[in-house]
Amino acid sequence: MAEVVIVADRDEAGRLVANEIARLVRSNPQTVLGLATGSTPLPVYQALRESLEGVDVSHVRGFALDEYVGIDPAHHESYRSVITREVVEPLGLTPENINVPNGAVEGIEHAGADYEERIIAAGGIDLQILGIGTDGHIGFNEPGSSFASRTRVKTLTEQTRSDNARFFDSKDEVPVHCITQGLGTILRARHLVLLAFGEGKADAVAAAVEGAVSALVPGSAIQLHEHVTVVVDEAAASKLSRADYYKYAWANKPAWQGI
Numbered sequence: 001m002a003e004v005v006i007v008a009d010r011d012e013a014g015r016l017v018a019n020e021i022a023r024l025v026r027s028n029p030q031t032v033l034g035l036a037t038g039s040t041p042l043p044v045y046q047a048l049r050e051s052l053e054g055v056d057v058s059h060v061r062g063f064a065l066d067e068y069v070g071i072d073p074a075h076h077e078s079y080r081s082v083i084t085r086e087v088v089e090p091l092g093l094t095p096e097n098i099n100v101p102n103g104a105v106e107g108i109e110h111a112g113a114d115y116e117e118r119i120i121a122a123g124g125i126d127l128q129i130l131g132i133g134t135d136g137h138i139g140f141n142e143p144g145s146s147f148a149s150r151t152r153v154k155t156l157t158e159q160t161r162s163d164n165a166r167f168f169d170s171k172d173e174v175p176v177h178c179i180t181q182g183l184g185t186i187l188r189a190r191h192l193v194l195l196a197f198g199e200g201k202a203d204a205v206a207a208a209v210e211g212a213v214s215a216l217v218p219g220s221a222i223q224l225h226e227h228v229t230v231v232v233d234e235a236a237a238s239k240l241s242r243a244d245y246y247k248y249a250w251a252n253k254p255a256w257q258g259i
């Protein structure tokens with residue numbers, strides 16, 4: 001099952017994951033990162049500024065998880081803009097090496113397959129950062145998504161649109177459609193790192209980590225992967241039945257294992 005690491009706060013989570021990413025990039029300058037948006041991964045991107053200091057990142061490659069369909073890429077809240085602002089610019093990555101699914105309406109019917117080809121051509125994703133939605137979605141794979149799914153267009157649930165309305169002037173502005181890496185795409189990444197903070201994520205985390213593997217909880221797909229690290233604060237861990245064991249296992253983890 002997933003390794004669960006319960007940390008004190010977001011900063012500690014950010015440092016833990018950033019250190020692992022920096023280790024990867026030092027050992028392979030062409031590391032391929034799977035980049036998530038939303039508020040959850042921000043502490044990782046913040047901590048990376050320090051962890052990657054002095055490391056050559058010019059060859060690092062990245063693939064965003066998802067994008068809204070029909071949004072102007074220049075819009076402040078397009079995931080292209082968010083990734084550029086939060087990751088590419090502060091870390092000094094090479095913009096041409098960073099991919100985001102193409103959410104333009106024109107050509108949308110083959111945008112998913114094109115993205116899959118690009119991921120494969122890059123040799124696959126080494127480390128995929130994930131957040132989780134309150135309804136258990138990862139990427140934008142809403143409940144009901146196939147575990148075999150590849151990058152494709154999905155319809156957002158009303159719950160996700162309401163959750164994400166805080167980034168827009170109103171809920172009406174949140175696009176109805178998105179293009180997202182599929183659960184099957186995510187499961188092909190070599191290491192999954194799922195982060196979650198706050199009580200509002202406690203149910204989704206418990207369902208994903210300890211609940212039944214079910215398309216109704218897309219995050220439960222992580223139980224099918226051989227290398228998963230779930231990094232949560234106490235509040236997000238509060239509904240995990242085996243939290244004490246996870247703490248015990250982490251405290252006794254052999255140093256050579258890393259995360």
Ligand code: GLP
Nearest residue numbers: 037038039040131132133139140
């Ligand atoms: C968004 C993103 C997801 C993200 C999730 C949680 O809809 N598409 O990748 O994990 O919602 O967002 P947040 O981290 O802001 O709670």
